[in-house]
Amino acid sequence: MLTGRHIVLGVTGGIAAYKSAHLVRELIRGGAEVQVVMTHAATQFITPLTLSTLSRREVIVEMFPPSPDQPTMQWTKHIDIALWGDVMLVAPASANTIAKIACGMADNFLTTLVLALRCPLVLAPSMDVDMYGNEATQRNIAALRESGCHIIEPESGELASGLHGAGRLPDVDHLVKELAKVLESAHRDFRGKRVLVTAGPTHEAIDPIRYISNRSSGKMGFALAAAAAQRGADVTLISGPVHLQTPLTVRRIDVTTAHEMAAAVEREFPAADLLVMAAAVADFSPAHASATKIKREEQTGDSMTLTLSKVPDILKAIAPSKGKRVVVGFALETDDGVASAQRKLAAKNLDFIVLNNPRDAGAGFGVDTNIVTIIRPDAKPEQLPRAPKIDVAHAILTRAVPLLQ
Ligand SMILES: Cc1cc2nc3c(=O)[nH]c(=O)nc-3n(C[C@H](O)[C@H](O)[C@H](O)COP(=O)(O)O)c2cc1C
Structure with a gap:
């Protein structure tokens, strides 16, 4: 199912970002081509160098070239990648990025790319138990599910904070299986219709x-x-x-x-x-x-x-x-x-x-x-x-x- 498929992997600033190295390896091993995009916060948890080495592609973090005089990237890369992808997975998906996507914000490369997607979007929320249970996060996840996003439920267990509860990013094998399911069900049989x-x-x-x-x-x-x-x-x-x-x-x-x-x-x-x-x-x-306005007093009788x-x-x-x-x-x-x-x-x-x-x-x-x-x-x-x-x-x-x- 993964062979030759174009997977856009979004990595956000969560403690589980370290798992994305293993995830990229498994996707590449399965025959997929992987384009990693990261938020700035994600780079605090894992380096772009690691993910670009494993994915064999430049990892994109910046929306804008470092200097307008020396553009090191094409200006419309967010659109090109959006069109290139067969599926986009955001794992881990932070509470912050989930909220931004739910609102349709486009304030960094990852969220801008999401707005331009034409392929299925899969989110794997991962965060502290209270952040996950927070009404705003739950509301955002429900709204995204309603608008057609696939949500990979987090697991319950011991979290990085030492607390117990729901919020842990599932194992890489589970993420790959869920992604393959989405790819399988994402028939593009209405393309051009x-x-x-x-x-x-x-x-x-x-x-x-x-x-x-x-x-x-x-x-x-x-x-x-x-x-x-x-x-x-x-x-x-x-x-x-x-x-x-x-x-x-x-x-x-x-x-x-x-x-x-x-x-x-x-x-x-x-x-x-x-x-x-x-x-x-x-x-x-x-x-x-x-x-x-029809007034009650003007009506005669009952x-x-x-x-x-x-x-x-x-x-x-x-x-x-x-x-x-x-x-x-x-x-x-x-x-x-x-x-x-x-x-x-x-x-x-x-x-x-x-x-x-x-x-x-x-x-x-x-x-x-x-x-x-x-x-x-x-x-x-x-x-x-x-x-x-x-x-x-x-x-x-x-x-x-x-x-x-
Ligand atoms: C040590 C540490 C761990 C964090 N882990 C998470 C996490 O697992 N999930 C989450 O949603 N936010 C986590 N945060 C907070 C996010 O990094 C923060 O909300 C950030 O703004 C997210 O930015 P992004 O969505 O652009 O990646 C963590 C912060 C720190 C300092």
Whole structure:
């Protein structure tokens, strides 16, 4: 799995940086080409000379040449290496670098390179038990996982500080195995494909203060965008209002209403090879949004009537221009799921539809897992087991691949 693969190894300022010498040796021994990049702090723990000798390549620490008059390196090396890599592993990944990557910062060579990556990013956090358990670190790791990074969990045990707990960098053999797994699963089968994904809910205004919406968190759509990007696609994500981080390398268009979502899909669809409509777009919106706040005192009696009108169906609208494009819909049903998904599949000229039921434990809105059934024309429904949304996203994309040929 490692033979001939291009591995970018990021080393940050953690006590476990000494293990990166052994890691480089094992990767080279496995037949990989290894480009090491280090933070300044990492050079306090292990020298670039050691890692460049073992990797047989210049180790990069500096973002800028020492003197503009005497450039010793090409100016766009961070981009060149980002494009060269088949995978990037940051091991050890310090709390500081994890936080910077989670925020999208680019204040040194390593973090700038990460922002330009087109290949999978694997982080192996390693730090003191309390730094690892700290809410901010956990939040950053969760956000990175959500945006498609692979995280190699640290081990528990005795730490350099003498304390016990989680935070130890796993053995080199384990790191190499995990990296090989990522390389194996990182099919670049979407390279050159343009994938359009919609995600999240829409907000339909009642007045300037209130709106009608639904419980969609956007997690499934964001997982699909992350998975397609990991597999080499050029991804555009049209998102309703959500609180999620944009997956690496994904172009994001934010919309609020169903009408805005429809306009964005109609505009982007002609350039797409695959459209996955994971957004929970409103079916109805207030017929007339009030320009000013509707006042309680102005309503007579105990009730108020709100007239809703049907929102134009996005999938029906684009169906005539479908051509060879693959279109995948989502159906969220609480009852009579398979039959209504099959009706939707036919009515909207979809290639397949992904059905889920928010009443199933571990499926639907807000949770990190999903249980879906794939409904295709003229085939038996295929129920997939409960799995993290990123894995469900990969399963959905895998089923779209043969249709894209
Ligand atoms: C002796 C020593 C050991 C350290 N070990 C770690 C560590 O294992 N993990 C970590 O996140 N930070 C560790 N730090 C703190 C980092 O070096 C520090 O946060 C630094 O700013 C990280 O910079 P970088 O992310 O750019 O590499 C250690 C600091 C010292 C002095």
